[in-house]
Amino acid sequence: MSEGETRQSEDSPQAGAVTVSDVQELIRRKEEIEAQIKANYDVLESQKGVGMNEPLVDCEGYPRSDVDLYQVRTARHNIVCLQNDHQAIMKQVETALHQLHARDKEKQARDMAEAHREAMSHNQGQREGLSPPQAFAKVNSISPGSPASIAGLQVDDEIVEFGSVNTQNFQSLHNIGSVVQHSEGKPLNVTVIRRGEKHQLRLVPTRWAGKGLLGCNIIPLQR
Numbered sequence: 001m002s003e004g005e006t007r008q009s010e011d012s013p014q015a016g017a018v019t020v021s022d023v024q025e026l027i028r029r030k031e032e033i034e035a036q037i038k039a040n041y042d043v044l045e046s047q048k049g050v051g052m053n054e055p056l057v058d059c060e061g062y063p064r065s066d067v068d069l070y071q072v073r074t075a076r077h078n079i080v081c082l083q084n085d086h087q088a089i090m091k092q093v094e095t096a097l098h099q100l101h102a103r104d105k106e107k108q109a110r111d112m113a114e115a116h117r118e119a120m121s122h123n124q125g126q127r128e129g130l131s132p133p134q135a136f137a138k139v140n141s142i143s144p145g146s147p148a149s150i151a152g153l154q155v156d157d158e159i160v161e162f163g164s165v166n167t168q169n170f171q172s173l174h175n176i177g178s179v180v181q182h183s184e185g186k187p188l189n190v191t192v193i194r195r196g197e198k199h200q201l202r203l204v205p206t207r208w209a210g211k212g213l214l215g216c217n218i219i220p221l222q223r
Helices: 003-011 020-046 069-127 148-151 172-183
Strands: 137-142 158-162 188-194 197-203 216-220
Touching: 020 069, 069 197, 137 148, 148 197, 172 188, 172 216
Parallel strands: none
Antiparallel strands: 137 158, 137 216, 158 188, 188 197
16 A cells, blocks of 8 residues: 555545545545646657657667657656546545435434424414415535535425525525625525425535536426
């Protein structure tokens, strides 16, 4: 095992304690390794494009004089070590994402238990003649391990309140985008209707391994 791989194993997130920040750090290390691999391949390219397998002796068996043999051997050795490190850290990224996904499932189970209590209040409100709030948007897709997934949002959730945006003032998805951009790192109260039941969630827009600050796709509802 190379020194870099050993360091990655020591610094890798512990099972059950992984966070989105841990995944971001692993992605940063992966990109650093990829940049180092490219730099070493550039060295080989500058040496007559010898690559990883081209012989370093001439047709008579003597060391080639047209390339820097030390640079070539060093670059080849570095590439092999870095590729091993890259393979190891990719496994760590995969493991961390699986742990995040498992934690999301546990949170969804807790949400289901909470839903039973909320359903009692919701049904009582309906019996008293109170109609449920009208949704203006819908969650179309969610990326595992994203801030939206961690907050408990689910596909097909109908949004009735997103921070300061509600049915009365919603005009377009730009309203939600503006709230998200101005609330990075700050909790937002999000109210959704899920299978006829109202759920109140706390969503924190955060930079993570994927795109955007939420990691979900929201579409407007035509009413």
